[in-house]
Amino acid sequence: MTPALQRSSTRPTELLVTGEFAFSAADFRAIAEIAKAEAGIDLPESKATLVYSRLAKRLRSLGIATFAEYCNTVHSNDQERSSMIAALTTNVTRFFREPHHFEYLRNNILEPRAAHVRKGGRLRLWSSACSTGQEPYSMALTVLSVFPDAAELDIRILATDLNPNVVAHGKRGQYRKEELADVPQAMRSKWLEAVPGDSDSMRVSDAARSLVAFRELNLMGSWPFKGPFDAIFCRNVAIYFDHDTQGMIWGRLSNLLADDGALYIGHSERVSGSALKVLTTDGVTTYRKKSETHR
Template identity: 45%
Template sequence: MTLDQPHPDSCAFSDRDFSAIAEILHRETGIFLGDNKKNLVYARLNALVRRAGFGCFADYVAHVSARPPNAARQEMISTLTTNVTSFYREPHHFEDFSARVLPALLEKAKRGERVRIWSAACASGEEPYTIAFEVLRQAPDAGRLDLKILATDIDPEMVRRGARGVYAEAVAKQIPPHIRAAFLPENTVAPAAKALISFRQLNLLNPLPFNGAFDVIFCRNVTIYFDPLTREKTWQQIVSVLKPGGQLYAGHSERVSGPAAKSLKLNGLTAYRCTK
């Protein structure tokens, strides 16, 4: 093979292909890809393009651009989203939730009131399960209360994995041993924790389909991927379904920006109380 021949395991990827892919991803998810992400996109999609039998990215782009949207487009979006997560990620949020927020919510639930918690970009489920573990540690009978956790993500594969609740050893061992023994025996989520959670596919760009409001929302490490305007709109939507006095947790490098910030008061590390 000479230097000017393409590598047999790669196919041509032009700036135009990159722009078309970035445009689809932005339109459908809010995720913004700067030009510096071209290599990343190539690395993530090359194998997929070849596996689907396309000789070059241009043909693949034409296929994923087709209307109505096809499975290849969903697969591309899933491949380009970053799904990194872990049990007890950013542990200060769970410490704060358990010490300051949860006791009052359990009091409410024990009085027969409704309590709702939302993990708004739950990836493969570690975040909502961590919430469930903390709930069950304080209230082993939580399943009898009107306390529910909603776990949503745009990526259907993530939602499936979350609902399955089975984790690799490397993932399970992130959990403190006594909590793991109680709630993740044989690396499978205990039925009591599963029963508290509903997993659903949901795109944060779309109008939110909820009737009631949430006592607590975890919306962490997703808006960092959005462009500034989408970020502001997303926070507005999130705050619109947060109860007065409700608690919001954002990711470690996220700050609520735009009009939503007027209804929130910082009360911890990237943690906010709703003041509306």
């Protein structure tokens, strides 16, 4: 049976959701406070049913009887806190999602820099919420379409996510064939390879995987790198944050962009805050950093 959302109240013991586990207003607030402090995730009370359905699986897995007990566990257990955040975030991704971003990357970032890179210049790209790896590998395949010898050049792609499980998946670089449907055939035949003993899957080739470094990273924490990046993908991440947090993230990202570098965001997102002083729109959900002389 689908859990039912109850009338909201300021009384902490009133149930927000009735179902297998009682879920009170106090339980929801405790979870929301942890999600905000840990990962910047903004959870309005209207998300109570979603929170319940995502976390009820964790209670069953751990053999915990109540949400109050679960909240105590999350407070005292770093690993479960990480698992909770992973459960609350949606890892919807696919290869070459928003294909216009990759066309722009090739035509406006990679090709104009080709001569510089071939003379020994560096090229740095960042997938800041890489999920299970489809986005950074789409970036890598786009790079290889311009630089087939990328392994011999100073080209690197950083792929980060706060969820260790999806980072591990990305590092493996293995996907079901149906997940590869949006990879152009020419790229698939050149840069993907068969998996021995598994006819339903393919693996990203060493040439592409060697370009990508996967790391765990919470965007709300410290960033142990300085950039600058020629392009940053931060798509469908800000939707989890409140307006002030969004502005802060956009500002930090823009500070790490190289002059004339590109920032790609989700289709329902808009850059706000201090970043607007240095970024200008340049296509659908694409921003370009102004050169210092034009600020």
